[in-house]
Amino acid sequence: xxNNNYYSKKASITIKFxxxxxxxxxxxxxxxxxxxxxxxAVRRMAEALSPxxxxxxxIDHPKVEAVLIRNTLIEMIDKEIILQIIMxxxxxxxxxxxxxxxxxxxxVSVQREVDLA
Amino acid sequence: xxxxxxxxxQLYGVSSGKSAQYAAEKMNELKVGSLVVFEEGKVxxxxxxxxxxxxxxxxIVADVMTANPLSIHKNAFIGQALAMMEENEVERxxxxxxxxxxxxxxxxxxxxxxxxNIDPLTGLYRASYIEYLYNFLVEQQTRFxxxxxxxxxxxxxxxxxxxxxxxxxxxxxxxxxxxxxxxxDYLCRYGGDxxxxxxxxxxxxxxxxxEQMKRPIAYKNVAISFSVGxxxxxxHDLFAKSYEESIREASLLSTKAKFYAKER
Numbered sequence: 001x002x003n004n005n006y007y008s009k010k011a012s013i014t015i016k017f018x019x020x021x022x023x024x025x026x027x028x029x030x031x032x033x034x035x036x037x038x039x040x041a042v043r044r045m046a047e048a049l050s051p052x053x054x055x056x057x058x059i060d061h062p063k064v065e066a067v068l069i070r071n072t073l074i075e076m077i078d079k080e081i082i083l084q085i086i087m088x089x090x091x092x093x094x095x096x097x098x099x100x101x102x103x104x105x106x107x108v109s110v111q112r113e114v115d116l117a
Numbered sequence: 118x119x120x121x122x123x124x125x126x127q128l129y130g131v132s133s134g135k136s137a138q139y140a141a142e143k144m145n146e147l148k149v150g151s152l153v154v155f156e157e158g159k160v161x162x163x164x165x166x167x168x169x170x171x172x173x174x175x176x177i178v179a180d181v182m183t184a185n186p187l188s189i190h191k192n193a194f195i196g197q198a199l200a201m202m203e204e205n206e207v208e209r210x211x212x213x214x215x216x217x218x219x220x221x222x223x224x225x226x227x228x229x230x231x232x233x234n235i236d237p238l239t240g241l242y243r244a245s246y247i248e249y250l251y252n253f254l255v256e257q258q259t260r261f262x263x264x265x266x267x268x269x270x271x272x273x274x275x276x277x278x279x280x281x282x283x284x285x286x287x288x289x290x291x292x293x294x295x296x297x298x299x300x301x302d303y304l305c306r307y308g309g310d311x312x313x314x315x316x317x318x319x320x321x322x323x324x325x326x327x328e329q330m331k332r333p334i335a336y337k338n339v340a341i342s343f344s345v346g347x348x349x350x351x352x353h354d355l356f357a358k359s360y361e362e363s364i365r366e367a368s369l370l371s372t373k374a375k376f377y378a379k380e381r
Binding site: 097 | 133134172173175176177179180181
């Protein structure tokens with residue numbers, strides 16, 4: 001008696017190459033209170049990948065424990081103002097288990113008038 | 118009753134970069150409730166099983182630990198250590214010998230130890246505790262004052278109204294003392310109907326304290342009075358006297374006060 005059943009075991013491999021962005025965070029990371037990574041881990045990561053470019057700001061918020069922010073942003077605009085805007089917007093999207101990545105661009109427009117001699 | 122006596126000398130550590138999950142497994146394996154967190158050889162925190170339970174297991178220990186943990190010197194009095202933990206709502210203190218961490222002490226251990234020195238009837242300290250406290254203050258050269266209070270006619274109250282009633286009088290009196298005491302006052306039922314109060318109050322506060330103490334008090338219409346022997350730490354060199362000598366002196370002063378009160 002012969003066994004006519006056919007048995008095969010194969011693996012399919014799919015590879016997708018994309019460029020790893022350095023740093024992997026953009027301008028902001030909002031870290032939830034129960035997120036898998038905490039502020040200190042994020043700070044260490046940022047410091048290792050982009051030394052002296054980011055700061056961690058711990059905040060008193062029910063869902064968000066801290067915000068990692070690009071230093072240049074808080075050099076351009078007052079930290080409290082930026083945080084207030086970020087939190088107003090993020091509060092609707094974020095839960096305490098999430099880490100949210102955000103881009104924040106500041107465009108400054110200046111118009112000055114001078115007296116013509 | 119120094120902290121050193123009750124601390125755990127075995128310190129188990131974890132690096133701040135390890136995961137909370139790793140720390141939890143290590144605590145389970147070692148059967149301990151906390152680990153000291155090290156970073157480049159320095160102590161930077163304590164992580165407890167409670168911290169771990171409240172955090173995501175993927176977090177690193179640095180994000181879960183209590184940073185800059187409170188510490189206390191090995192020679193500190195255990196009451197001081199317990200008060201520090203309760204005030205700061207922490208369960209553990211690092212025990213230091215100058216700048217070196219030599220152990221860890223828990224609130225549970227100290228509570229248990231101090232509990233052994235509590236008089237079950239009145240909830241005040243026993244004489245043994247106040248003796249340790251006295252010797253500790255002398256050793257630390259901390260100025261203090263000592264009151265010896267002796268209830269008047271307590272034997273007659275017992276005979277007339279029963280011992281159960283007498284016990285209620287003692288409890289009532291102890292509660293009155295607790296009401297007027299504050300941080301830095303230590304109450305003790307020295308024995309029977311005798312009480313000792315050690316206080317670190319300033320000289321200017323002593324008169325008020327004494328007046329509060331002497332306010333008329335009664336229990337179920339039975340007046341409670343007592344005699345006081347007082348050793349003012351500013352006038353008596355308590356640092357040069359042993360505990361026994363001071364108690365004897367204060368006790369004699371209260372007996373004299375009782376005698377004069379009867380004479381009047």
